[in-house]
Amino acid sequence: MTRSVYVTGIDRGDGRQVIELGVMELLTRHVDRVGVFRPLVHDDGPDRLFDLLRARYRLTQPADTVHGIGYEEAAALQAERGTDELVSRLVDRFHAVARDYEYVLVLGSDYAATSLPDELNLNARLANEFGAAVLAVVGGQGQEAESVRAEAHNAYRAYHSLGCDVVAVVVNRVAPEHRAAVVERLAARLPVPCYALPEDGSLSAPTVAQIVHTLGAEVLLGDDSGLARDARDFVFGGAMLPTFLKALTPGCLVVTPGDRADLVIGSLAAHSAGAPPIAGVLLTLDERPGPDIMALAGRLAPGTPVVSVPGGSFPTAGELFAIEGKLNAASPRKAETALGLFERHVDTVELTNRISVARSGRVTPMMFEHELIERSRSGRRRVVLPEGSEERVLRAADVLLRRDVCALTLLGDEEAIRKRAADLAIDLADAQIIDPQTSALRERFAERYAALRAHKGVSVELAYDVVADVSYFGTLMVEEGLADGMVSGAVHSTAATIRPAFEIIKTRPNAQIVSSVFFMCLADRVLVYGDCAVNPDPDAEQLADIAIQSATTAAQFGVEPRIAMLSYSTGTSGSGADVDKVRKATELVRAQRPDLLVEGPIQYDAAVDAAVAQTKLPESDVAGKATVLIFPDLNTGNNTYKAVQRSAGAVAVGPVLQGLRKPVNDLSRGALVQDIVNTVAITAIQAQGERPGAGPAA
Structure with a gap:
């Protein structure tokens, strides 16, 4: 019999897409064929979440089988022929999906601008008719701990009293300072597990591309990476440049009349210097700097968006503040952030058992990749990446940090790494960056390497030059216990990656060769x-x-x-x-x-x-x-x-x-971002058998 889980809420604004994405991640770790069914759908555009699930999890389900009935048709059917007829039709469509899949994720109604009476009761009845377990989601945005607790308790009682098999309650978008109190109070009041996810501003922040689309803006400068940046804040330009620069915040979108060339150039120069990196510049009043200024802007911060709208700052501000970020196939970084949030705050093993997911008899590539991520997260280790300024490595680091897969150390010139990361809209706040050329560790590593290679006549002076090489420096970090493993080779040869390992780490006592x-x-x-x-x-x-x-x-x-x-x-x-x-x-x-x-x-x-x-x-x-x-x-x-x-x-x-005695792994120079992510996860898992996790290096 096909199993199913029905993810539903009690009101709009609960950010339920994060939970739905997280549950799909759990299902695809264990089940080969997962279907999706949304009983009620709006007819005003594409289903962004399904498009994301289809792209991310390589779903082959035909799009026309995913949706049950449009809200307007459902309301008319219910009014003319009654709720039983509406439910009967939706049950038939659900079973048409269920017969082709091992497990079905059901996406409940969103309570947004619908004319259906008693939507909660309808969701509960559908869950019962489908034979689906219910995962109830409650929004906690802007509420105190006691208010959130009461909402969650009411949600459980509502669905439970209607005969639903409620397996867990998830409170989403809780103020971070209230999360612990919410969890504690609910644990004492609910008979099922309750998980609380804190509000994460980057999820609700719109991307520059979304702003361009919503405002009908014209893109004057910028590439795809720049347009994918999150606009975490809006800074409106009006002051003189010295005062204005002090108001800039990391990830802000600068909004200024197009005739303020000084603010445009000043913002982009600040971004180029990393003080702070901005999302982009939005010009109002249909004014644009001259060609010389625009050429300078393009050279100052290549890829950073500069866009233009015809309206003034005040009406533009009203439109900007109404835009909220959405999970969709065009924002993969938001998906990684959402999954990281879900995995950090939900007991995924417990929830998997609660929704009765039985592992498939075969292992698919996606299931194997999921298992790598899950196992690496379970025993967190530190992995050093010597090629810290390489774009693919930085993009992989972005995924690894958002998913909390392991601790990371990037090697290279810190200013260059941070500037490149800013251009790619990558947040390295949780990564350690070390420049081997200037690190206090260089002298210590030189002495260690000279001692290891003394039989080859290596002096401390010669070793001092050798260990400045990122591959040697990274290998010595592993040898000295300042990192648990190393991954390199995106731009270095295999020999450059593994020769230091042969010289420094060497083989295990029970291994003849590497x-x-x-x-x-x-x-x-x-x-x-x-x-x-x-x-x-x-x-x-x-x-x-x-x-x-x-x-x-x-x-x-x-x-x-x-x-x-x-x-x-x-x-x-x-x-x-x-x-x-x-x-x-x-x-x-x-x-x-x-x-x-x-x-x-x-x-x-x-x-x-x-x-x-x-x-x-x-x-x-x-x-x-x-x-x-x-x-x-x-x-x-x-x-x-x-x-x-x-x-x-x-x-x-x-x-x-x-x-090798400690894990060092090589990449193909044609490695894709996902290849790097997988190899880092493997390295972290290999290191789990070596010793307790290494702390940050000095």
């Missing part, structure tokens, strides 16, 4: 490929070591290891030096780790295809079910992982280095 694996996320499972990135032609002993390390890594990340030692021949059907190497390596694995399931030599098709395995190795416990595939050499492994990645549409997560 090797690597890729997690290959196929449509219905996750396979582990090793070694596809480090060792060109391992001998039998090294190949056995790679297999054992890869099995350990697989188990660490929830993949049950069944090892296939790959070759061009299966069983005893072939001979030759290459086959003999694999055969010997298989015997070594069995001797060293008799607890592991291993088969070899075996061909790829016999390893993963049950039908082929039945023909070639019918008695094998691994053939047809292999999860860890060990390639005989780098040429075979690297080409195979890329062929599977490109031809089968697999998500390749890695390379993940194994065998």
